[in-house]
Structures are given as C-alpha cells and as structure tokens.
Amino acid sequence: MIKKIRRNIIKNIFVDLEKEEKWLNKMCSDGYALKDISNGYYIFEDCNPNEYIYRVEFIKNENTYENKESYKNFMQEMNVDLVSSVGRWHYFRKKSCLGEFDIYSDIDSKIEHYKRxxxxxxxxxxIFIFSGLSQPFTLIQSIFWGTLNxxxxxxxxxxIIxxxxxxTLAIPLQKKISRLLKEKRLHE
Structure with a gap:
C-alpha cells in the first residue's frame, strides 16, 4: 500500500534535520518505508516495522557529476541507498539488520555538516532582514512628501519577520555547533 503525506514547506524543509530523521524512522517503525519525495509529498510504502534506518544529509555543493557519482557509489558500498533528493537534501536508508547507520560519526564531520x-x-x-530594512529612507521620504503607502x-x-x-533556525544550530566545539576541545 502506498501512503502519501503532504510536505509542509515551513514545517518539513526548514526544520531541524534530527526531527525529520526521527519522524522518518518512526514512520518506518509503524511499517511505512520512505520510497520517494515527489511533487510536495512524502511517499511511503509498506515495510516490516523497523526494517530501515533513515538519515538526512545536507550535502556539499559538489559541482561535478563525477563527485556526485563517487559519493553515491561510496554510500552503496556501505549498503546505504539513496531514497530521494530535494535540492541538496539527500534522504538515505540502510537495512537495520545490517547494523548501525550514522553518516556523521565524528565531531568534526558533525560540525562541518551543521555549519553548511x-x-x-x-x-x-x-537577505530578508536587509530587504525589509533597506526601505526606511523611502518610507521617511514618503511620510515627508505625504505619499505614505x-x-x-x-x-x-x-x-523582517x-x-x-x-x-530562529540559525541560532539554536549555532549553539549546537558551539557545544560540539567545546566537546572537541575537551577530547583533544
């Protein structure tokens, strides 16, 4: 059976990737495996509960086809399948019977990923704040000339909002990066 769930742009694209991973893994534990992301929908198919482990990665901007293929081949060698891509967001899964699945197993790679x-x-x-604040002089001039719109x-x-x-998305992630940097310094 195929199950479609509409992607809410604000809720599902611009969120904490760990929350999305948890949700995808919860869906899998309920017997729904992510099959694709298409036309604004998550598309799930029936699976055995907990059959897969899902990870979401915001990849580097690899400009060449060879780099993308090399990375994809590397993941396949690790028994990891690319399920879907939305821009630079990539959705991977691995059969849970094959063991743990972490894309970022060390502190440096986690820090780099969060920084990206x-x-x-x-x-x-x-961009948005600057665009909203770049107009005050025009607004003041409009008030002065009586043409306020x-x-x-x-x-x-x-x-500005x-x-x-x-x-509000960047600041908590910056705190997470700072915590990881402190943890790194403690281990050095």
Missing amino acids: INIIWYIIAF VSDIIVNLIL IGAYFL
Missing part, C-alpha cells in the same frame, strides 16, 4: 546548514539560514535571514510598510514588516524566522 547554518550558513544557508544566516544568508536567507540576512501602508502596503510598503506591511511588506517590509513581513520581510521572515528573516527573523530564519534566525
């Missing part, structure tokens, strides 16, 4: 994600959040936050104010506020939302 976090830089995206900071860039998006900066309320829709401009609303648009700027919305841009969206930017603040992305900061």
Whole structure:
C-alpha cells in the first residue's frame, strides 16, 4: 500500500534535520518505508516495522557529476541507498539488520555538516532582514512628501519577520555547533 503525506514547506524543509530523521524512522517503525519525495509529498510504502534506518544529509555543493557519482557509489558500498533528493537534501536508508547507520560519526564531520546548514539560514535571514530594512529612507521620504503607502510598510514588516524566522533556525544550530566545539576541545 502506498501512503502519501503532504510536505509542509515551513514545517518539513526548514526544520531541524534530527526531527525529520526521527519522524522518518518512526514512520518506518509503524511499517511505512520512505520510497520517494515527489511533487510536495512524502511517499511511503509498506515495510516490516523497523526494517530501515533513515538519515538526512545536507550535502556539499559538489559541482561535478563525477563527485556526485563517487559519493553515491561510496554510500552503496556501505549498503546505504539513496531514497530521494530535494535540492541538496539527500534522504538515505540502510537495512537495520545490517547494523548501525550514522553518516556523521565524528565531531568534526558533525560540525562541518551543521555549519553548511547554518550558513544557508544566516544568508536567507540576512537577505530578508536587509530587504525589509533597506526601505526606511523611502518610507521617511514618503511620510515627508505625504505619499505614505501602508502596503510598503506591511511588506517590509513581513520581510523582517521572515528573516527573523530564519534566525530562529540559525541560532539554536549555532549553539549546537558551539557545544560540539567545546566537546572537541575537551577530547583533544
């Protein structure tokens, strides 16, 4: 049986990847294996409960076909299948009977992975906040000339709110990176 669950862009793409992994693994424990992500839907198929272990990775921007194929072949050698990709987000699974499955087993690789994600959040936050704040002089001039347009104010506020939302994603991830860096220093 095929089961489709709509992907909520805000809830499922711009979230903590560990939460998404937990959810995918919970679905598998309930007997639904992720088969694909397509047209805004997670597509699941029946499976034995806990048949797979899922991991989500935000890969580096590998520009060449050879790099992508090399990485895919490496994962296949580790008995890991690429289930689906959405942009740079890759969804992997491994049969649970084959043992543990962690993409990032050491502190340095975890830090690098979180930094790749976090830089995206900071860039998006900066773009929206800067766009929302770049208009104050125009707004002041509009007030002075008596041509104030309320829709401009609303648009700027919305841009700032969206930017603040992305900061709410970046700041906790930055704290996680800081904790990992402290842990790394303790082990050195």
